[in-house]
Amino acid sequence: MSRLRQNRPASVVLGVPAVFGWRSRLAIIVAGILLVSWGGPAASAFWGSISSGPGAVKADSVAQGAKPATAVSGANVTVSWTASTTAAGRSVTGYSIARYSSATGGTRVTATGGCAGTVAGLGCVEAGVPAGTWYYTVTPTLSLWQGSESQRSTATTPVTDTTAPLAPMVTAPAYVNQSTVGSVPISGTAEANSSVTLTVSGAGAAPVTQTVTTLASGVWTAAPFNLSAFTDGTISSSARASDAAGNTGPAGTATSTKDVVAPTVTGVQLNNGAGKTLGIAEQTDSVKLTFSEALIANTICSAWTSNTTTQTQSGNGSSQVLVNISAGDVLTVSQAGCPSLRVGSVALGGNYTDTALTFAGNNTSGSILTWNPGAKTLTITLGAGGPGTLTVAATPTPLPGYAPAAGVTDLAGNELSTTQVNSLAASRF
Incomplete structure (x- = not known):
């Protein structure tokens, strides 16, 4: 098969x-x-x-x-x-x-x-x-x-670049007052085209920081600061510059004094001149005005240049200090050789005269205007002239009052109120 x-x-x-x-x-x-x-x-x-x-x-x-x-x-x-x-x-x-x-x-x-x-x-x-x-x-x-x-x-x-910028120059106001505290300008100079970090610090609040870029000229300007949250006292401004390479240099600093409290009148006193008759307005009598803090001298008399030493105005001719007492017993000062004079007026509180009086005189016999920054007093001394024809009695002793002129300020720039302040202590010439 x-x-x-x-x-x-x-x-x-x-x-x-x-x-x-x-x-x-x-x-x-x-x-x-x-x-x-x-x-x-x-x-x-x-x-x-x-x-x-x-x-x-x-x-x-x-x-x-x-x-x-x-x-x-x-x-x-x-x-x-x-x-x-x-x-x-x-x-x-x-x-x-x-x-x-x-x-x-x-x-x-x-x-x-x-x-x-x-x-x-x-x-x-x-x-x-x-x-x-x-x-x-x-x-x-x-x-x-x-x-x-x-x-x-x-x-x-x-x-x-590994070279750090130099410390910036910082420009801040010497004083911060009640009119500037909400918008305080701070500026300076630093390395051109660098980035400046500015920190402002003081008591009572956390520091505030701002970063600005310098111009090609090196100038920088921060947006104004609101420093209301800080308490009165020292305000510190610190600035550091960083260049394009990331190098940051040392700090440049500036300090300001914050003072937002306006000065006040704390005393108005009439003084009888040595050897003079009490109750009569006459040569060498004086008015002493006391303040809560030192004032800028040239806001009283523009001829005064120092805020730390005693300033005096007296003389003869056009520089005479003219002390005027009106028929209504209000004392004012004029002339005095000050292109701008801000003294205000003193209500004497007693009837010293029924006619206008002027106390002037030349040199040693002239009226004198004196500002003492240490004692915080402005003194008006009567020179030759007068005297008043009326006598103010010891009882009741008058309470004089003072109304400052507009434009007088403390060192921070806070303005003295023009409202009249009446003395709590009685006094007379």
Whole structure:
């Protein structure tokens, strides 16, 4: 009996005999992957699965890196970029950063510091970048594959200056008063085009800070400060300059005195001259006005120039001090050789005369106007003239009153009220 033999056709799939099973086809795919991988990191194409079948594959590629942006802080350069994907939408696993010394061509320099190796995020900082102008690139990577290098960034020039700016000059007002406390100007000079950080501090409140940029001339001006929250006393202004390289220099300082309390009249006293008759207005009698604090001398008499030493006005001719007592017993001062004179008026409180009187005289016999900043007193001494024709009795002793002239201020510039203040202590000439 003869044996039957079954013949099987030799089919060919993609040029490969059908006798090759799925294991053989997988081997061919692996070989293809190896061929691509032999291209090393420069190869941008790779194979990836597109279905669950054991032999189903397709080619994918890593896209070109995005052009990076840069920012400089001294010798440190921050590099940032947008995310890259493959053509099929896969996320890349990292990026390599490099820089060139020219916009085109040149030698590729691998970035260092925080930008060295493979960076997983979308930004890094390369510290201590050498002097020069640099153009950065980003190359996306995925496993053994990498995309094309990005376009180069705009020119980036780190600053390698290590010299700190000098201490700024700070100009602040000597006094802060009730009219200026809400808008206090502070200015100064520092290194040109530097950044000045100004801190103002004092008792009673937290410091306030402001940062300004100097002009090319080095001048800087802060926006006016509201210092109302600080208590009266010393206000300190401290400024430090930082240059473009990030170097910060020592502080420049200035101090101000905050005083927002207006001066007041604390005493009005009439004094009888030595050896003179009590109750009569006559030569060498005087009026002593006392204040709560020292005043600016030239706001009383513009001829006075010192706020620390006793100032006196007397003389003859056009510089005579004229003390006038009206028929209504109100004392005023005129002339006195002061281009601007602000004394005000004294209500004597007693009937010394029924006609107007003038006390003047020349030199030693003249009337005298004296400001004593230490004692905080303004004294008006009657010179030759008069005397009054009426006598004021001891009982009841009068209570004189004083109405200051407008424009008299304390050292801080707070103005003395013009409202009349009556003495609590009785006195007479």
